[in-house]
Amino acid sequence: MVAMAAVRRLRALATAGPGLRGLSVTSRARPRGLVYEQHGEPAQVLQLKDIDLAELWDSGVRVKMIAAPINPSDINMIQGTYAILADLPAVGGNEGVGQVMEVGSRVTSLKPGDLVIPADAGLGTWRTEAVFSEESLLKMPSDIPVTCAATLGVNPCTAYRMLSDFETLKPGDSLIQNSANSGVGQAVIQIAAAKGIKTINVVRDRPDLQELVDRLKSLGADHVVTEEMLRKPDVKDLLKNVPKPMLALNGVGGKSATELLRHLQHKGTMVTYGGMSKQPVTVPVSALIFKDVKLRGFWMTQWKRDHAQNKEELRKMIEDLCSLIRQGQLTAPACREVPLANYQEALTASMKPYISAKQILLM
Ligand SMILES: NC(=O)c1ccc[n+]([C@@H]2O[C@H](COP(=O)([O-])OP(=O)(O)OC[C@H]3O[C@@H](n4cnc5c(N)ncnc54)[C@H](OP(=O)(O)O)[C@@H]3O)[C@@H](O)[C@H]2O)c1
Structure with missing residues (x-):
């Protein structure tokens, strides 16, 4: 009792x-x-x-x-x-x-x-x-x-760092991410929305897809598409009101990551932070030669260890995230x-x- x-x-x-x-x-x-x-x-x-x-x-x-x-x-x-x-x-x-x-x-x-x-x-x-x-x-x-x-200490911090440390995104710019309904993905949507950055969110298809789409949109997602929709040519029409993303966030690997690269802007960056599909990231040669995309990785544990001696940056990140929570912008x-x-x-x-x-x- x-x-x-x-x-x-x-x-x-x-x-x-x-x-x-x-x-x-x-x-x-x-x-x-x-x-x-x-x-x-x-x-x-x-x-x-x-x-x-x-x-x-x-x-x-x-x-x-x-x-x-x-x-x-x-x-x-x-x-x-x-x-x-x-x-x-x-x-x-x-x-x-x-x-x-x-x-x-x-x-x-x-x-x-x-x-x-x-x-x-x-x-x-x-x-x-x-x-x-x-x-x-x-x-x-x-x-x-x-x-x-x-x-707070893992997923929102990971989202915060990936939004700050790889590309300088201004309000109105966009990013694309897969596993958008993951803990990291939900934090990315909310922190990006608070900064005025548009998000293209990729999820796996499921029977209750509309419920998930509605939930992610209520968090501030601009577009939510399935992996299958992203592969179709007409997705371009759907995404025509957002600028081509300079940043792609990959928590899945495999074909899903390859698709993110297809939608990335010239000289954009794809940051891999997870490998939920357990498949390697395959990069088309054309993405490297003709688009000159950058491939990076991120690990929050390493970042925390690199900043263990002076915790000021860590404290500032926690404070910023707590402010977003208080303002109802991060749940x-x-x-x-x-x-x-x-x-x-x-x-x-x-x-x-x-x-x-x-x-x-x-x-
Ligand atoms: N590098 C870092 O510092 C860092 C920090 C935090 C998290 N991570 C990594 O980020 C990933 C997500 O973590 P989380 O805590 O946010 O996860 P989570 O909330 O538990 O969500 C898991 C996500 O993975 C998706 N998923 C599961 N199996 C999949 C598959 N076979 N193919 C494609 N998608 C699949 C799920 O989609 P469905 O709903 O479709 O099943 C869901 O979106 C994990 O790999 C985690 O280790 C890395």
């Missing part, structure tokens, strides 16, 4: 949007977490277990986790196929939001009651409680809705909140195609 009441409260906070202010997590139940001792399919290798809590050290921070999403990179890390892997046994999850309960004697930037998100990947966020180092955490403003805070991705105990259900849903909803574990 108590757990259900807590879940209801978090749900109310997440959906009604009063943010994290006033949320107090006081229980001292034994910490639990989703632990894996070997790599493999997450549903098979993850177990919800009691875990030991490290002693609080000088620069340590004891955190009660509140909510954490399941992202594709979390799944790949557990499968053992990601670029960084944790030492085993490990707790799953790289992202989430928690509340500081206690701080070590040398901690200066955080105090009990503060809300925090990870500053780097690999913390293991699918747990009820942990002691993390001060430098591995970033303070979050307390007025940000739980689901926004829990999902959390479509999501489904699942109590930690029902993690199997959440894992299964997170790996299904056409789900269009991020699974968020409530601790």
